[in-house]
Amino acid sequence: MKLPLSWLRDYVDVDLPPAEFAKRVTDAIAEVEGWEVIGEQWDPELVRVAEVLAVDPHPNADRLVLATVNVGEGPKTVVCGAPNVAAGQRVAFATEGAMLVDGHSGKLSKLKLRAIRGVDSAGMVLSEKELGLSDDHEGILVLPEDSAIGAPLVDAIGDVVFDVSTWANRADLLGILGFAREVAAVTGKPLREPDRSYTESERQAADFVSVTIEAPDLCRRFTASIVEGIELGPSPPWMQQRLIRAGMRPINNVVDITNYVMLETGQPLHAFDYDLVRGAEIRPRRARAGETLTTLDEVERDLDPDMLMICDGEGPVAVAGIMGGGNSEVSESTKTVLLEVANFDPGSIRRTSTQLRLRSEASLRFEKGIGPDLASYAQARALHLLEQVAGGRPAAGLVDAFPTPLASPRITLPAARIEQVLGIPIEAAEVRRILTALGFEVTESGDAFEVTPPFWRPDVDLPDDVIEELIRVYGYEKLPTTVLRGSLPEAQPRPLERVRERSRALAAGLGFQEVLSYTLTSGEILSRVVSPDDADRAGPLAATNPVASQHTYLRTSLRGSVLAAYAGNRHHEDAAMRFFEVGVEYLPTEADLPHERPVLCAVLGGQRLERWERPGPERLDYFDAKGAVEALLDDLGVAAAFTPVEEYALLPGHTAAISVGEETVGLVAQVHPDVAATFDIEEPVFLFELWFEPLTRAIPERPAYAPPSRYPEARRDLALLVPADTPASATLEVIRTHRARGVRISADVFDEYRGEGVPAGQKSLAIALRFRADDRTLGEKDVVRIEQGLLRRLEQDLGATLRT
């Protein structure tokens, strides 16, 4: 909301500099987002208020005139090109040296006077553009008639306009008077309320119109007044100036008064041309199916029976609380005005304005909730102005349909509650002072305050609401900092999160950069990595209103995201890259929220850096991916098995499932080159995934422990010929499970070879064996005997033979 300081000062004295004022307001009332100083560059000596005494033709130019002006120092002649200059006006007048906005270039420059078409000019009568007020350069700015001649312009119309963001539950702060009341409470200054006096004619408003509320659930109150003798025309300059500063466009005096009073009080009003109201009656009712109304913005609106309409004897004339209809609009020919000031159900206004996609200044206020008593206040103020400014004669009495006036709520606030909530007490006298300044009624009974909020504060209905009023005015800076007391809640074990966070740290430690991607992706990207046959993943949940079409679907796989990160960085990275992301797959679930399945997905590839930090000849490969997984799992304390599998988008023969016991906990693979190519990745790229739910189940509570043997190991290397399609893991498993009288055998593969010297269909595996007994040092003979047994077993189980 735009808050002009000059307007605010009608109701409360403000003598703080803008920055200090902004801070006080922000601390206690609403957030000041910024402010604009109007007239900062107007030199008080050089830019002043002048009166136009006469306007005469320019002897040498048809389009120019000679204006005689008085700045309090006798008549001066200036050359002027504005069509609207007229004798009797108060205008802004600049003399040589004033800083003005150049009418053509738009830049700030110093005024230099020169003769125009042979006539010397003593100064310049200014437009809004030259003053930096707007881009209007058509005519001169006409000042309010009561502006003091010779006064510095900055004193007459200089201002500070604050931009304030108010709250969703505070319609009263959308009125400058409401704001002033808060400022008065915060600064301790008195509040001056606007003049609401007017003279009633003998005619009774009730003789002009009747009001029948047919939907009392949606229309809580409807007041109508009648003003005859309207002289429609522009509103006075002071009113126009205020409307403009507050961000509204002046239209005519009647409409401007309704807007002015709305900006002032926060209560929206609507003026009908009485002669266009058919049947001399007003009926707020629900719209009928099929009804339409063309609103003031010239859009035909389709109405439905949930919407509240203001109707006359024949049909809708306004969408209640949102916008009037063109059929009853105030115009040049208006003589008599029917002024509506009503109160509507906030939810209904919001629903209707959302449905019609029509937000107005009125609907923004009504939807926040306005006290019904504000209607008569705003009526009186508007009638005062219609009488003063538009020549109107208010008829006697309001036509006031108010089916069920609400009793003001009484709130009992125990004094002890203040300290219970805040941690500090607030003295009774201070409580009374603050609440009274804000318009609340306060009495004390025993240890409690009985508080009645004012009618403009329907947002206050609980003791804690009152406490907020107290502390924000009392000052949050008086709240001390204390430490939470009491016992701590019991810690719940969170094994999955522990494994997840440990894995995240390990992955980074193993050289992988963590990425975080948007979790909403496109169907196209998902389809690259998710099989159409994957029942859990092929039908992702979609956003109804995505921020962009490429962010429509909740990802059911992280692979697309991490591959995209890889591809994006390849443009500026030459060497090997390793990325991982920890996130969830959003798997749709029957009749419930989706299953958010936690996953770590890593992608790697590219040329390994050589010593001089340049990409070397060697590329990362499958075994780099597997090595990282093995290190991770080793740290987590699990021994995993790797089994060849085939999986969508991954290269067959280069893909392994990772399992621990019964659980499959992830996979490691080369991404299928065709799929990689869809991401514009033209090099081999590898991927591994860990699935935290099964992985967490697979992790032993504590690591298996055996004391270090006191006896040395015996070591032997073997070269075995095994069928080419027997995985190394099968060979190692045979060795691992071989039992030989208390001797433990462990084995590692240290080479695989196929080719010359190895028969077709076979491969040679080099295996390092370690033998250990817990009770003795193994001798050469022991080892030879065990090895013979082992070789027989390998031949039996796998067809393996010793390579010679």
Added chain:
Amino acid sequence: MSTIEAEVDALRAEALEALAQADDEAGREAWRADWLGRKDGRLTLRLRSLKDAPPDQRASLGKSLNALKSTLEGELEARREAARADALATLSADAALDVTLPGRPQSLGRLHPVTQTMNDCIDAFAEMGFRVFEGPEVEWARYNFDAVRIPEDHPARDMWDTIWIDTLIDGERKMLLRTHTSPNQIRVMEQTEPPVRVIVPGKCYRQEATDATHEWMLTQIEGLAVDEGVRMSDLKGTLYAFARRLFGADRQIIFHHSYFPFVEPGVEMAIDCFLCRAGGDDCRTCHGTGWIEILGAGMVHPEIIENAGYDSSRHTGFAFGVGIERVAMLRWGIEDIRHFYQNDLRFLRQF
């Protein structure tokens, strides 16, 4: 000069001459084997042949030969020591490295700056006894809005532009991407009894246009403490400790009035600007106000306490919500929130 002395002198001279010729370790080792080798070193053999010497000379010859032996051993050790010293001198002088050359590259990964910042926030609150709880990102409209006092027709809904999910469950239950972590206040209180002291980290989503300070996917940490005797001054103390932990021990904080439907009273917290130290009107971070808003907070609304089945006359609580990206931007001076989810290594590896 006796013949013994002459013989020993000749041996010494020959041995030392040979040693002088040995200018590397292999040569010295060969010399050692030649002269002092256990099996057939010349001096070893000579000593072994002492028994064949005339008895009257045996003692003095033995003495001289043993003296020679220790001389040669000492000399050898001295030569070796000198060679080691030479080698070290060469290593640190002629073979000195250009220590400014690049190190051998290691692969290094880092945690995302949002993760790092989140971890720091979690640590700060964990020290104060807060437990971590997590809730779903895809949330029921009821939890995200209605249960935290944001009914469908209330303008407070405008505070959170929502991304909705196009699937309706049971024909009536609406799903959305949570707009804040606050629904977890309800989830936590439904599951536990006081005392409650939790933080809830997680992603949130907003249906809004992005710019340098707005992103449609964001990360929050929600805090909630409910118990008998929880006061707003405790909220201030908790957030004060947090601000000092993350932004420096000399930080100051202020509360100012704000409105969130689920708290009463509601505040925003600002820290004093540690970039301009309340100095400049042109400070890009605090815009000359000297204060930087970093989070929203307040006392849990009594209706929410009651709806959880707690007694609002006994149990009070506070809640707060911190935007992690905002904290990260402040601590590192990141100028545009849109960097976070572009996954550009040139950005990520700076943290």
